[in-house]
Amino acid sequence: MGEIPFDGSLKIGHNVQIGYFAQNQAQLLEGEYTVFDTIDRVAKGDIRLKIRDILGAFMFGGEAGDKKVKFLSGGERTRLAMIKLLLEPVNCLILDEPTNHLDMRSKDVLKAAIRDFDGTVIVVSHDREFLDGLVTKVYEFGNCKVREHIGGIYDFLRDKNIESLSQLNKQTPSNSPSKEETKEESSGALSYAEQKAQAREQKKREKALQEAEDKVTQLEAAIRILEDQMSTPEGSLDVSLYEKHGKLKAQLKQAEEEWEKLI
DSSP states (O other), rough: OSOOOOSSSSOTTOOOOOEEEEEGGGGGOOTTBHHHHHHTTTTOOGGGHHHHHHHHHHOOOOOGGGGGGGHHHHHHHHHHHHHHTTTTTEEEEEEESSTTOOOOOHHHHHHHHHHHOEEEEEEEEOOOOTTTTTTEEEEEETTEEEEEEEEOOOHHHHTTTTTTTTGGGOOOOTTTTOHHHHIIIIIIIHHHHHHHHHHHHHHHHHHHHHHHHHHHHHHHHHHHHHHHHHTTTTTOOOOOOOHHHHHHHHHHHHHHHHHHHHO
């Protein structure tokens, strides 16, 4: 996408049309447009007759389609930005951390949409559950090299003899163990106490990540409820609702930052 300098050459295949989802893509949506208008502006041909059905499939059913983008939560903006991208006439998608701010249900919806996409998808993600059953190749970037691994994300983890993608970041060029060395270490070099300590630390990290994700989901749900109240004639005049909305938004931003530090 031309955002990172690199050495070497890059050739794009004939007739390849790229659609790019950046990490800040959701923030680039026009706030004054409604959800429906945002999609209506990119939909072409007969697909315009199915906009309401498409929005419903991405959990924007009913009156949610008439809500202004500026009132959407982070997860809702991400879903809307993804719908917009999927409707563009492209045959290659590049997705940079598309599951940021999404709850489990939204991730499932997005995963199904990507599976149905008739083209190539390149996805950057630390979410192994999202990648499971979705990707057929894994590209590992590290030590000034790019390695291709055929198979899914769990095939890759088994091949590297690790339990999570975060463990890759702890391996340095000078001390990264080979597959054989790692197997030898796991089979007996580590003491029982050390193995137990590692297992406890891993569980602690996974628990912290889940708690952070749950907090983001809860705050987004609270914001949606509040915004529904603000959209009513009575609520639009209630200053206290706007004050509460601002506080929840600030809490959500902090929670999202804490969550991103853990992934």
